[in-house]
Amino acid sequence: MNGELLPAAVFFGAIFTGNILLSNYLGMCSFLSVSKEIKTSTGLGAAVIFVMAVTSLLNWIVYHYLLIPLNLEYLRFIVFIVVIAAFVQLVEMIIERVSEGLYAALGIFLPLITVNCAILGVSLFMVIRDYSLVNSFFFGLGSGIGWFLAIIAMAGIRKKISGAKIPAGLEGPGITLIIAGMMALAFMGFSGMINIT
Amino acid sequence: MFSLSALLISIGAITALTVILAVILVVADAFIANYGECKITVNGKKELTVKGGRTLLSTLMEEEIFVPSACGGRGSCGLCKLKVESGAGQYLPTELPWISKEEQAGNVRLSCQVKVKNDMSIRIPEELFSVKQYSTRVESIKDLTHDIKEVKFRLLSPDTIEYKAGQFVQILTPEYKLSDESVFRAYSMSSVPSEKNVIELEVRLVPEGICTTWVHQYLKEGDKVTINGPYGDFHLRDTGRDIICIAGGSGNAPIKSILLDMAENGNKRNVSYFYGAQAIKDLVLPDEMAAISEKLPNYKYIPVLSNPDPDDDWNGETGWVTDAVARHMNTGDNVEAYLCGSPGMIDACIKVLTEQGVPEELIFYDKFA
Numbered sequence: 001m002n003g004e005l006l007p008a009a010v011f012f013g014a015i016f017t018g019n020i021l022l023s024n025y026l027g028m029c030s031f032l033s034v035s036k037e038i039k040t041s042t043g044l045g046a047a048v049i050f051v052m053a054v055t056s057l058l059n060w061i062v063y064h065y066l067l068i069p070l071n072l073e074y075l076r077f078i079v080f081i082v083v084i085a086a087f088v089q090l091v092e093m094i095i096e097r098v099s100e101g102l103y104a105a106l107g108i109f110l111p112l113i114t115v116n117c118a119i120l121g122v123s124l125f126m127v128i129r130d131y132s133l134v135n136s137f138f139f140g141l142g143s144g145i146g147w148f149l150a151i152i153a154m155a156g157i158r159k160k161i162s163g164a165k166i167p168a169g170l171e172g173p174g175i176t177l178i179i180a181g182m183m184a185l186a187f188m189g190f191s192g193m194i195n196i197t
Numbered sequence: 198m199f200s201l202s203a204l205l206i207s208i209g210a211i212t213a214l215t216v217i218l219a220v221i222l223v224v225a226d227a228f229i230a231n232y233g234e235c236k237i238t239v240n241g242k243k244e245l246t247v248k249g250g251r252t253l254l255s256t257l258m259e260e261e262i263f264v265p266s267a268c269g270g271r272g273s274c275g276l277c278k279l280k281v282e283s284g285a286g287q288y289l290p291t292e293l294p295w296i297s298k299e300e301q302a303g304n305v306r307l308s309c310q311v312k313v314k315n316d317m318s319i320r321i322p323e324e325l326f327s328v329k330q331y332s333t334r335v336e337s338i339k340d341l342t343h344d345i346k347e348v349k350f351r352l353l354s355p356d357t358i359e360y361k362a363g364q365f366v367q368i369l370t371p372e373y374k375l376s377d378e379s380v381f382r383a384y385s386m387s388s389v390p391s392e393k394n395v396i397e398l399e400v401r402l403v404p405e406g407i408c409t410t411w412v413h414q415y416l417k418e419g420d421k422v423t424i425n426g427p428y429g430d431f432h433l434r435d436t437g438r439d440i441i442c443i444a445g446g447s448g449n450a451p452i453k454s455i456l457l458d459m460a461e462n463g464n465k466r467n468v469s470y471f472y473g474a475q476a477i478k479d480l481v482l483p484d485e486m487a488a489i490s491e492k493l494p495n496y497k498y499i500p501v502l503s504n505p506d507p508d509d510d511w512n513g514e515t516g517w518v519t520d521a522v523a524r525h526m527n528t529g530d531n532v533e534a535y536l537c538g539s540p541g542m543i544d545a546c547i548k549v550l551t552e553q554g555v556p557e558e559l560i561f562y563d564k565f566a
Contacts, residue, residue, distance in 0.1 A: 072207050086218035093229045100286045
């Protein structure tokens with residue numbers, strides 16, 4: 001049935017109905033630690049969009065043209081991680097070399113997301129859901145944008161509550177997790193509109 | 198069914214993939230991340246030729262210029278600031294939390310974040326050139342309280358050190374069970390500058406602290422330790438004012454050094470030293486600190502306990518150290534203050550002292566980061 005999914009459906013589904021962060025709770029640690037300021041959140045979010053889109057593409061190719069022919073599907077976890085890590089390293093080196101502005105805005109965050117579980121999650125979902133190459137790319141892109149939107153929203157909310165009186169025990173990650181939970185509830189309102197699984 | 202060929206294929210495939218990726222990265226590292234030789238001009242006169250591509254902090258360390266850094270280059274202490282006049286590029290988000298607007302205007306950078314990618318021109322305070330790296334041997338380790346140890350290092354090479362009482366050094370914590378990389382951590386010296394061939398530190402155990410745990414649980418007498426220093430501008434100013442010293446925990450170290458140094462030099466200034474602790478068991482060297490008055494005539498040692506144990510039999514000052522300071526001061530006293538302790542304690546002390554009319558430029562402090 002997945003062959004019938006339109007790339008546009010996968011794209012919007014990944015952003016809203018199946019937001020990787022708010023419906024799967026993946027990519028939490030950088031989400032919690034970097035969402036203090038909108039500016040840094042934007043940089044990290046952009047880096048995530050880029051890496052997710054490209055690694056889902058790369059991993060699709062590796063999976064379908066290397067792992068499946070050799071019957072090595074069970075190695076996908078380790079292979080995907082290695083591909084993601086190498087790709088991120090390479091991109092960081094290139095960005096640092098070619099554009100100082102881009103490095104300051106985006107490149108500096110790349111090492112942070114090498115081991116971001118949302119990135120690996122996207123590659124694994126794409127395998128489980130048996131997406132085509134095009135759908136995988138749009139799934140990666142959409143998931144990245146969804147993650148981007150979620151962290152920007154969180155940074156905005158955290159800025160708003162920075163003046164609020166929060167019980168001492170809930171300061172920092174505590175209140176952030178509660179907010180993330182409420183955001184997840186809100187995003188559940190989209191569920192059922194598009195089914196991409 | 199177990200099949201040897203399937204196993205071999207999987208091993209071969211994953212090895213091949215990793216090798217290909219590794220080769221790509223090594224090639225990229227050699228070409229893309231190769232910045233060749235760069236020239237660093239220091240203070241407009243000295244020129245260093247270095248290999249580019251690494252951070253300014255570690256590049257300078259290679260050249261035996263030791264910029265102080267308490268966190269070991271992770272961008273979390275903000276100590277390794279330097280003026281970079283040209284060649285550093287724009288500010289990175291990882292630097293900005295530490296650099297004020299005025300510092301940005303003066304091109305102050307965090308040297309652990311700035312990478313050497315082209316020729317640079319930097320300014321380094323002259324005193325950093327007197328910073329050296331020492332190999333030392335642990336001579337003695339002594340318990341001062343239940344969580345503070347005094348460690349004495351004998352200098353091997355170079356075998357003498359010049360510093361001002363109150364300054365700090367960094368000790369290199371090697372890789373061990375809790376840490377998979379070696380890191381530098383900063384500690385104030387409690388020894389007297391006239392004893393040129395030893396360095397003495399007071400180290401308080403911080404739960405899960407990489408260096409403090411190593412010092413408390415792994416370091417043994419006779420061990421070789423690498424130290425560099427001295428650093429810092431926490432030292433006695435040469436004026437005629439009365440002196441108030443306030444410390445807590447292992448903040449005793451630089452104050453002890455300053456007081457012993459004053460005693461040796463026959464200093465006649467009035468000194469009051471307030472030391473804040475919870476109970477008697479937390480006092481660092483109470484007898485020795487009180488006995489300094491024999492050599493330093495106008496010196497008063499005032500330990501303050503916030504929460505004495507029931508069987509402490511204490512008739513000295515109680516309460517917060519800041520309240521004791523306020524009780525002993527008269528508004529408008531012509532004093533200067535030297536503080537060493539946790540950031541919370543320092544901030545509280547600065548508040549009390551300024552309320553008593555001490556101008557902020559006469560309050561000198563050393564905050565534990």
